[in-house]
Amino acid sequence: MKFFVNILHKPLCYLVIFGSFGFGISGFINQNNSNYISTDFNDYYKIFVDSELKKLEGQIDLLNTVAKDLEASKKSLKEVQNQSLITRKSFKRIEGVLTYYFPEHINAYINGAPLDHVSPLSTSPDFENGNYYLGSIENYKNSLPLDMLEAGHYSGEEFSILAPEGLQRIDELLFSEEAFNSKVELLKLTAKLKVSFKILQDRLVLRKFYFNFEIIELSRLDVIRILSKGITGFDTPGSLNAIEEASASLYGLEEILQPLINVSASHKPSLEKLFKDTQLFLKRHDDFDTFDRLIFIKSYLNPLYKELLFLQKELKIPTSAEKYNETPSWNALSDNIFADDFLNPYYYSLLKKEEDSPELRQLGEKLFFDKSLSENNTMSCATCHNPNLAYSDGERTSKAGIVGKRLDRNSPTLINSVFSDRYFYDLRAFDLEDQAEHVIDNHLEFNTSIVEIVKKLNTDKDYQNQFKDIYNSESINRYQFSSALASYIISLRSFNSDFDKYIRGETSNLSSNAKRGFNLFMGKANCATCHFAPTFSGLVPPLFQENESEVLGVLESPGSYSVDADPGRIKNGLSKDNQHIFNKSFKTTTVRNGALTAPYFHNGAYNTLDEVLEFYNLGGAQGIGLSYEVPNQTLAPDPLNLTEDEMQDIIAFMTSLNDIPIESSN
Structure with missing residues (x-):
């Protein structure tokens, strides 16, 4: 299961009861363990989430109603567009929560890109008739979490193609030239949205606990989302109402974070000022085309991302990675979205951080440039990935290991290439080690196998000694070989360009x-x-x-x-x-x-x-x-x-x- 999805949380010992929906704080307790501060704001979080879900449910219902009225010529297109904008802003207020707990469901049915996509199931779910995975909605609510089901546990061998649905598709359709002639599709989309949201809402209403580490983490992730998706127009392909939606998202974050901000001895003033100044900037610069995203990120979003980390550290709130001993993709302890430690390269590789070392990287570098690893001793990894060309090769399509032959595709850079969940232009490999094996096996490239390469390495005294120094083993195996190469590729990462330093x-x-x-x-x-x-x-x-x-x-x-x-x-x-x-x-x-x-x-x-x-x-x-x-x-x-x-x-x-x-x- 992917990290940040379907975390099955264990109850904590609550020392402070916060039982009313408001900004008053009933306690701040420091346990005997001075390294841990416990603050229980679960009641506040639950009331906030349930309340926002109810508001969003009402707005989705209204959107469906005006879509019906449009189809019956009782409402104008402009009125439906306005309701869509209101509904989307209601969603944005709680998007951080929803995408933290159920990212797959949100992407597939609530706010995914308006493109055809492969269903996670062998057949498309029939929401209207209650046929959603396990028969009835009641059975579904009491089953595995939504995203655990959608991660493939019930997939058949055949996969269906789903047409786009959800808020993005509605936005795209409503603000297009085809909107007035697409009343029937719009009505179907809003009806589907009602049902798919209701399933999500029912699941969250059943949730009993929201923990501080989840709230601080989902808030910082939402700041990332606003930066990378929100203000770019990704979410609003038709209306381009991205600036108002960013404001709605930030209002929602400030409200759900209020208890944690209020108990802060050091960062309450700076956070309150940041939220206020950020909203003022958005109000004063609300035109999509002229909006200065560079200033907004540099002066507001990145500082907010950093200040929330300071708040987390002050309150001694652990990260989910620390709590569950997981290897995350995103580094929750990074202080800048453009920092060189923002992403964790070891999430994308079989090689673990504790197994890596400068010595392993140097050994991987030697292998990277060694032409003797190929069948005819003419090709190394560097043949197609030249350091002087940013680890590409400057060729239209790369030269093959056979004279006069070429590969089918161009060679991309290897810098930061580790940050992928799939590799090659056609996405056929799923990790760095798998990627290397494809190259080794290809008859136009290395034209050999890892088995043969390992045999060759085991006859080379220098390699034997180097691997022995690192692994303390008498013979080299395929995992050690793959790990050395992966270590070198992992080292080819950088976020220190002129732009990075400036932002x-x-x-x-x-x-x-x-x-x-x-x-x-x-x-x-x-x-x-x-x-x-x-x-x-x-x-x-x-x-x-x-x-x-x-x-x-x-x-x-x-x-x-x-x-x-x-x-x-x-x-x-x-x-x-x-x-x-x-x-x-x-x-x-x-x-x-x-x-x-x-x-x-x-x-x-x-x-x-x-x-x-x-x-x-x-x-x-x-x-x-x-x-x-x-x-x-x-x-x-x-x-x-x-x-x-x-x-x-x-x-x-x-x-x-x-x-x-x-x-x-x-």
Whole structure:
């Protein structure tokens, strides 16, 4: 089970009873153990959550009612749009809570991206007739938690494709040109939303305990979500009402955090000022296209994220990772969303932090550059991942281990590549070790096997001695070999570019072009709705446990009207991915170091960032009239209408992300 999902909490000993819904605090008790402070605000949290759920239920009911009235010509489209905006803001007030406990359910049925997606079940659930996993809603409520069911426990061998539903799809539909002619679909969507939310609401109402560590953690995760998804327009594809929704989210967070803020001896004034100043900034700058996201993040969101950590430490509230001895994807002790320790690389690898060491990394580096590991002694990992080219190779498609042959795809950077839950453009590998084995087995690459490589290493005295020094074993095994390589790849991470240093406040040097480019990237240009901050890749925030792939309609060459023939994810060999929606779908890679890793896209057909930006500016393949060729394109086909100067500003921002962490002498 993924971390942060379905944590089965054990009751704590409550020492302070807080029984009324308000801001008064009934106690602050320091136990004999001076390293732990116990404050019980469970009653407050429960009343707040249940109250907000009830309000949201009412707004969803109203949305369904006005949708009925629209269908019957009793309400105008404008009235339905207004109710949708109100409903969404009600959801935003409690989104942090809902996504903390039930992220899969929220993503699938309440507020997921408005795209076709694979159902977690073998058949689509029939909410209206009570057929949701276990028969009746009553049975369902008393079964496993929602997300434990949705994680695949009841999946069959066949997977169905679900049409988009939930608040994002409603927003997209209502504010589109097709809205007035889609009354029936809108009515169905609002009816589905009522039922799927009711199931979620009933489950949470049954919940008896909310713990301080959960509240502080879900609040900081929601700050991440506001930064990476909220203010980019990801959640509001039609209305672009992102700024008002960010305000609603922050009001909800301030309210649920009130008991913890009030008992703080050191951080109450600073937190209250931060929340107040943040809201004032949002009120004064409420236009989506001109909103200065750089200032908002640097001066408000990042400081709020940090101040909440200080509050957590002052109150000696543990992290869930500490409580349950888990390896998390997100580091709850990080103090900046753009810090180099914000994500935990060991979540994504079989190698554990306590097993890693500088000696293992150095051994992995030696293996990385060793051509003798390949069958014909001509290829190493560095053949396709050159440190001087930000660990790419500068080739359109990489050279094979056989003279005159080439691989099918372009070689992406390895810097920060560890931050993925799946690897390769077609997402066929699930961890670093699995990724390496694909390369080793490929007849056009290493053309050997891990078994053969381990045999070879066991005949090499130098390798034998190095592995023995680390593992104290007489022979080398495949796990040790894979761990050494993984250790080196894990070390190829960096969040210390000029942009990172600027947004963390470590330097005042960042060009005005790059600043404008960041705001365009995060706003008008829609780049950050796929390349999520802070990794600027398809690793989905705020949990960073899932990689997205997109259908862009990449062409055989810039300016041509021929779509590249590579089928992508649909042909990666995994049955769940063998779906029409994944035809020509490719992993969303990072734009960090993008200025150093030309050529671009999976086919390497685009030689410059100017060509890449022009492709996006036109709306991909569908944007130039190739809808028949790419009917499942996930990139919005509408032109972005970026000027030449704006595109150059975006390139300036991406250039400010350049940062090669390690220069090797090999």
